[in-house]
Amino acid sequence: MIHPHTQIGFISDEVGFGVVATQFIPAGTITWALDELDQEFTPEQFNAMEQVYKNIIDIYCYRNKHGNFVLCWDNGRFVNHSFNANCLSTAYDFEIAIRDIQPGEQLTDDYGYLNITEPFRGIDENTERKIVYPDDLKNYHKEWDEKLLKVFDKIPQVKQDLRMLIPDDIWKTVKSIAQDEMEMKSILENLYVESE
Numbered sequence: 001m002i003h004p005h006t007q008i009g010f011i012s013d014e015v016g017f018g019v020v021a022t023q024f025i026p027a028g029t030i031t032w033a034l035d036e037l038d039q040e041f042t043p044e045q046f047n048a049m050e051q052v053y054k055n056i057i058d059i060y061c062y063r064n065k066h067g068n069f070v071l072c073w074d075n076g077r078f079v080n081h082s083f084n085a086n087c088l089s090t091a092y093d094f095e096i097a098i099r100d101i102q103p104g105e106q107l108t109d110d111y112g113y114l115n116i117t118e119p120f121r122g123i124d125e126n127t128e129r130k131i132v133y134p135d136d137l138k139n140y141h142k143e144w145d146e147k148l149l150k151v152f153d154k155i156p157q158v159k160q161d162l163r164m165l166i167p168d169d170i171w172k173t174v175k176s177i178a179q180d181e182m183e184m185k186s187i188l189e190n191l192y193v194e195s196e
Contacts, residue, residue, distance in 0.1 A: 001032065001033055001035045001037075001074055001076065001162060001165055002019060002031070002032050002072070002074050002075045002076040002079070003009060003021075003025060003029065003030070003031045003032065003107075003162060004161050004162075005021060005023040005025060006019050006020060006021055006022060006031075006075065006094055006107060007019070007020060007022050007075070008075055008078055009078065009104075009106075011106055011146070014123060015080055015123065017078060018078060018079065018080040018106045018107070018108070019035075019076070019078050019079045019080075019106065019107045020099045020104055020105060020106050020107070021102065021103055021104065021105050021106075021107060023103055024100070024101070024102060024103055025097050025100070025101040026097065026158050027093065027096075027097050027098060027099050027100050027151045027154055028088070028097065028151045028152070028154025028155045028157065028158045029097045029155075029158050029159070029160065029161075030094050030095070030096055030097060030098060030155065030161075030163070030166070031078050031095050031096060031097050031101075031107055031164045032079070032087070032094060032095040032161075032162075033069070033093065033094040033095075033162045033165040033166060034093040034094065034165075035073075035165050037074075038071065038072050038073055038166075039070070039073065040064070040068045040069070040070050040071075041057065041061075041069045041070075042067075042068050043067055043068070043069075043070060045058035046069055056071075057069050057071065058092055059075075060072070060077040061146055062111075062114035062116075063114065063115035063116075063117070063192050064190070064192065065115075065189065065190050066192065067194065076168050079107055079108065079109050080106065080109075081108065081109060081110065081111040081122055081123075081132065082122075082125065083110065083122055083125050083127040083129045083130075084108075084125055084127060085098075085108040085109050085110040086098060086099050086101050086105070086107060086108055086109070087101075087107050087108060087112075088109070088144055088147055088148055088187070089109070089113055089114075089190060090148060090172065090184075090185075090187065091184075091185035091187055091188075091189035091190060092166075092185070093170075093171070094165075094166060095109065095185050096148070096151065096155060097151070098147045098150070098151050099151075110132075110136075110140075110144070111132050112129075112132050112136025112137060113136065113137045113140075113141075113144065113190060115134070115137070115191065115192040116132060116133075116134050117134060118134070119131050119133045119134065120132050137187070137188060137190065137191045138188070138191065141187050141188035141191075142186075144187045145184070145186050145188075148184065149184060152174075152177055152178055152184055153178040153179075153180075155174050155178055156174065156178050157178075160193070
């Protein structure tokens with residue numbers, strides 16, 4: 001589920017539409033959490049689909065660490081890629097804002113950690129990276145972990161409208177990490193490794 005203080009908005013002719021904040025969202029806010037309405041499809045289910053459905057899966061799904069395709073039921077599926085994303089996924093089935101997000105600002109992810117199957121060229125953002133590759137998670141997980149750790153301690157401190165979607169055992173873990181009582185699992189845990 002995407003954060004409630006968001007809506008679909010027109011970004012640009014090049015990007016099209018995306019998810020924008022309707023209110024200030026401070027760093028450390030959970031901006032998306034996996035929930036029971038999100039649909040999950042195995043590779044076998046995907047391969048058995050008609051092409052029209054495969055095309056939808058290709059556009060709107062990400063792959064989890066099990067190799068399954070996850071289709072968000074709400075506007076979460078419209079979050080666009082950015083090489084300078086303001087949201088990052090965690091190893092705990094939720095994403096957080098890694099910096100303050102202003103009203104009207106687009107929420108963005110780095111698709112490099114979504115287990116994509118084919119490389120694609122992103123929109124030029126004057127960043128060193130220009131192309132998203134299937135192995136980006138292996139190559140950039142340390143950098144993404146550092147960004148997460150800079151704000152992870154804020155998670156229990158800011159208002160969390162999506163807290164009800166976080167299982168209590170995970171929330172307890174989050175609080176322990178925030179208090180330096182436990183190490184944060186690396187985003188690398190989200191990597192899907194295809195078996196031979």
